[in-house]
Amino acid sequence: GAGVSQSPSNKVTEKGKDVELRCDPISGHTALYWYRQRLGQGLEFLIYFQGNSAPDKSGLPSDRFSAERTGESVSTLTIQRTQQEDSAVYLCASSLGPSRNEQYFGPGTRLTVT
Amino acid sequence: QKEVEQDPGPLSVPEGAIVSLNCTYSNSAFQYFMWYRQYSRKGPELLMYTYSSGNKEDGRFTAQVDKSSKYISLFIRDSQPSDSATYLCAFKAAGNKLTFGGGTRVLVKP
Numbered sequence: 001g002a003g004v005s006q007s008p009s010n011k012v013t014e015k016g017k018d019v020e021l022r023c024d025p026i027s028g029h030t031a032l033y034w035y036r037q038r039l040g041q042g043l044e045f046l047i048y049f050q051g052n053s054a055p056d057k058s059g060l061p062s063d064r065f066s067a068e069r070t071g072e073s074v075s076t077l078t079i080q081r082t083q084q085e086d087s088a089v090y091l092c093a094s095s096l097g098p099s100r101n102e103q104y105f106g107p108g109t110r111l112t113v114t
Numbered sequence: 115q116k117e118v119e120q121d122p123g124p125l126s127v128p129e130g131a132i133v134s135l136n137c138t139y140s141n142s143a144f145q146y147f148m149w150y151r152q153y154s155r156k157g158p159e160l161l162m163y164t165y166s167s168g169n170k171e172d173g174r175f176t177a178q179v180d181k182s183s184k185y186i187s188l189f190i191r192d193s194q195p196s197d198s199a200t201y202l203c204a205f206k207a208a209g210n211k212l213t214f215g216g217g218t219r220v221l222v223k224p
Contacts, residue, residue, distance in 0.1 A: 004157070031210065040122070042202060042214035043158070056210060091157055101146045101165075101206055105157035 002026065004106035006092050012112045013082055021077045021109045023092030030072050033093040033103060043091060049075060050098050082113045117141050120203055120215030129224050133190040137203035137215045140184065144213070146206040147179050149188045151199045152217065158202055162188065193222045 005024045013019050025032050031050055035043040045059040049069045060066070064083075069075040079086055089110050093103040120137045127133055135149075146165045150158035162177040164170045170177045178187040190197055200217040207213075 033211065035212075035214075040216075042118075042120075042216040043204075043212070045211035045213070048210045050210075059211065093157075098210055101148070102160055102163055103212060104160065105150075107155075107157045110155075 004092055004094055004104055006090075006106040006109050008109060009107065010110045010112075012114060015084060015113055016081055018078065018080045019082055019111065021079075021090050021111070023075045023077070023106060025073070025075070025092070025094030026104060028096065029094035029104075030097050031095045031100070031103075032069060032075050033095075034067060034075070034077050035091045035093065035105075037089045037091060037108070039088070046077070046090075079111075082111075084113050087111055087113045115140055117213055118203065118205060118215040121218055122216055123219040124221055125218055126221045126223060127193055129193060129195060129222055131193050131222075133193050133197065133220055133222070134187065135189075135201050135203075135218050135220070136185060136187040138183075138185050139205055141205070141207065141213070142184075143207040144205040145208065147177070147186050148204040148206070148212070149175075149177055150202040150204055150214075152202060153199045161201075190220075195222050195224050198222050 007022045034046040048056040052069045064080045067077045089108040091108045093105045149162045152158045167181045174191045176189040202217045203215040204212045
């Protein structure tokens with residue numbers, strides 16, 4: 001079946017602009033996660049959704065970052081007033097539910113802030 | 115001290131050799147242990163998942179967990195050039211987020 005999809009695959013934006021990144025989880029997966037991967041580094045957790053609520057937002061680096069999810073479907077990560085340090089690959093993952101440990105990742109959105 | 119330590123490599127081996135990867139961790143709350151493979155410009159792909167000390171085998175892959183030493187390993191037998199990738203260890207406590215190592219880059223030379 002279809003995996004996790006993300007769009008756009010690449011995004012170049014000017015410092016100070018807002019960007020929206022989209023994630024479509026695997027159908028039937030109720031849990032959704034956003035991670036950030038800086039060049040040559042591991043993944044950093046940003047936020048977790050169960051359904052359309054976000055019980056864990058502990059990884060969001062600042063109030064410029066926000067995310068929402070429609071039901072058990074699409075999620076959008078928004079970064080306002082982008083800074084150069086926001087340049088990274090933003091990865092989305094989904095799992096069948098909060099008690100399931102296997103998370104399946106999308107291909108990521110590569111964000112470059114110039 | 116970082117929660118997870120993983121040698122970044124690169125680790126270069128000849129085709130057919132055994133690849134040996136490992137991570138150490140400091141958080142005693144970690145209960146679940148995973149290995150992901152990530153090809154360049156792709157998302158991570160789950161390879162192995164375990165929750166107990168000991169060995170787990172799946173084809174050419176063996177995952178080993180030693181909770182007393184806070185040490186996990188991944189072995190790849192009969193390595194192939196297609197195994198060339200970055201391997202990430204990942205850990206999960208009782209919550210939902212994964213904590214990742216920085217990844218080890220592996221190059222299998224034909």
